[in-house]
Amino acid sequence: MRTSLLAGLTTRGVAFLAAGIVSALFGYGLGERGLLYVGIGLISLPLLAAFASRRGRYRLATSRTVIPPRVPIGHTATVTLRLENISRVPTGLLLAEDKVPYALGGRPRYVLDKIERRGVRQLTYPLRSDLRGKFQIGPLQLRVTDSFGLIELTRSATGRTTFVVTPRVVGLSRSVISRTWAGEGEGRARLTSTAGEDDVIPREYRDGDELRRVHWRSTARYGELMVRREEQRWRNRATIFLDARSFSHVGTGPASSFEAAVSAAASVGVHVAREGLSAQFVTDGEALRGGPFFADALLDALAVIRPSSRRNLDIAFAELRTASGVIVAIVGRLTVREVRQLAACRTEGSQGLALLLDVASWADEPPRSGSAGSTPADGARGSGAGAAGPAVDPVLAAPISAGTGPAGTVPAGTVPAAVGSQAEGKPTALRPPETAPAEAILRGAGWHVSVLDATTPLPIAWERLSQPSTVFMRRPIADPGGPVPVGGTADGSSP
Numbered sequence: 001m002r003t004s005l006l007a008g009l010t011t012r013g014v015a016f017l018a019a020g021i022v023s024a025l026f027g028y029g030l031g032e033r034g035l036l037y038v039g040i041g042l043i044s045l046p047l048l049a050a051f052a053s054r055r056g057r058y059r060l061a062t063s064r065t066v067i068p069p070r071v072p073i074g075h076t077a078t079v080t081l082r083l084e085n086i087s088r089v090p091t092g093l094l095l096a097e098d099k100v101p102y103a104l105g106g107r108p109r110y111v112l113d114k115i116e117r118r119g120v121r122q123l124t125y126p127l128r129s130d131l132r133g134k135f136q137i138g139p140l141q142l143r144v145t146d147s148f149g150l151i152e153l154t155r156s157a158t159g160r161t162t163f164v165v166t167p168r169v170v171g172l173s174r175s176v177i178s179r180t181w182a183g184e185g186e187g188r189a190r191l192t193s194t195a196g197e198d199d200v201i202p203r204e205y206r207d208g209d210e211l212r213r214v215h216w217r218s219t220a221r222y223g224e225l226m227v228r229r230e231e232q233r234w235r236n237r238a239t240i241f242l243d244a245r246s247f248s249h250v251g252t253g254p255a256s257s258f259e260a261a262v263s264a265a266a267s268v269g270v271h272v273a274r275e276g277l278s279a280q281f282v283t284d285g286e287a288l289r290g291g292p293f294f295a296d297a298l299l300d301a302l303a304v305i306r307p308s309s310r311r312n313l314d315i316a317f318a319e320l321r322t323a324s325g326v327i328v329a330i331v332g333r334l335t336v337r338e339v340r341q342l343a344a345c346r347t348e349g350s351q352g353l354a355l356l357l358d359v360a361s362w363a364d365e366p367p368r369s370g371s372a373g374s375t376p377a378d379g380a381r382g383s384g385a386g387a388a389g390p391a392v393d394p395v396l397a398a399p400i401s402a403g404t405g406p407a408g409t410v411p412a413g414t415v416p417a418a419v420g421s422q423a424e425g426k427p428t429a430l431r432p433p434e435t436a437p438a439e440a441i442l443r444g445a446g447w448h449v450s451v452l453d454a455t456t457p458l459p460i461a462w463e464r465l466s467q468p469s470t471v472f473m474r475r476p477i478a479d480p481g482g483p484v485p486v487g488g489t490a491d492g493s494s495p
Helices: 011-030 033-055 187-193 216-222 257-274 294-303 314-321 336-344 376-383 436-444 458-466
Strands: 060-067 070-072 076-085 093-098 109-112 120-128 133-137 140-145 152-157 161-166 202-204 226-228 237-242 278-282 326-331 351-357 448-452
Touching: 011 033, 060 140, 060 161, 070 294, 076 093, 133 294, 161 294, 216 226, 237 257, 237 314, 257 278, 257 294, 257 326, 257 351, 257 458, 278 294, 278 314, 314 336, 336 436, 351 436, 351 458, 436 448, 448 458
Parallel strands: 070 161, 237 278, 237 326, 326 351, 351 448
Antiparallel strands: 060 076, 076 120, 093 109, 093 140, 133 161, 140 152, 202 226
């Protein structure tokens, strides 16, 4: 495709050309040869510069390296650009600009005076993002200019580089997942040795199975080769479940409960991979099977995950019912039916760990506490102000009273003092956090439960999974100034 000779004229070049034309016309009209020659010179200068810039066929080999290519949120990577002049002539003045997404900052610009024949230049700049995602860096744009700044030609170098920003990953305690569930210790050997001939569950023979594992009694019964299953193989498996539905979370941006859940899933996934467990990742819409590079695949998937619009967890529960070993559930708001379905996914002999997000603590606008004449419905609306989803969570029989915390909730593992309404002179009935009914149901089914709110670090919430915790009481407190007894059940009855 041919372009005009004057297509790359800068403002200075246009000014030179216009002044030359005016001078030439006046010089010709007035018969002033000096003025005419000046006009011809002014016209010729940008034309010659454009011709020389287009005739100078600079060939530059460019490459880009990002180290490291994957970083967590808030960390910095270094980009190195390498430019090599593979043409026979040196280049003129070059302006290099690398195309960078807006979320990663401004575009880096460099001025290169000259690159000699076979010369190499290396340019570096940092990349940092507070938003996770998968970004495309490039292409590199080179602008060729002449010495007078009259012509500027832009050329794009082919080639893009993928840069991945993963969720924040924190270290977790090894004491939560027992060594037995990780396939270590003496528990596996003891259970294997107690399995008798009647406990063997055979399966069909597959290519590669050892003949010493053939179960002859089942082979005679079914008429085909049957082999023993590898006992206790399920012990070193882990399934991570993340509730990614949009209405299960509140808040927007990096300070939302969804981002906290994604970071928790990434931290747990990296933790179980380092512990040697064969893991898989399950959401409300898809599943990521385990493999030798499960941690890398999980981080890549969580870097681009977005809240889904699904209304149910049927696909996830179907996956969890077939899971064995350790199940780690990271969930937001759930209905009573969904909590019971989740509780039923833990089979006998498996370990269930649940991180319940107190999503009300991530609300954009905390409720006003101690307001006179406020009703329970007003408190519920205040606890979810600015958040998507229903004002009253279906898990609760009634909304949470305002004034029990920074976001209308009670921190996990603590029972606050009663808050009285000064206008009415009567103590306000304390309500447990919205996670209390789910805690009671899951603990009743043998799960280990911990509540994660906006002020609790993930390592502390994870450590609580290995400790016995109390269940909040739902009944009101008679003495608003005295301590609250512990040990009641979710419905207010004695344990």
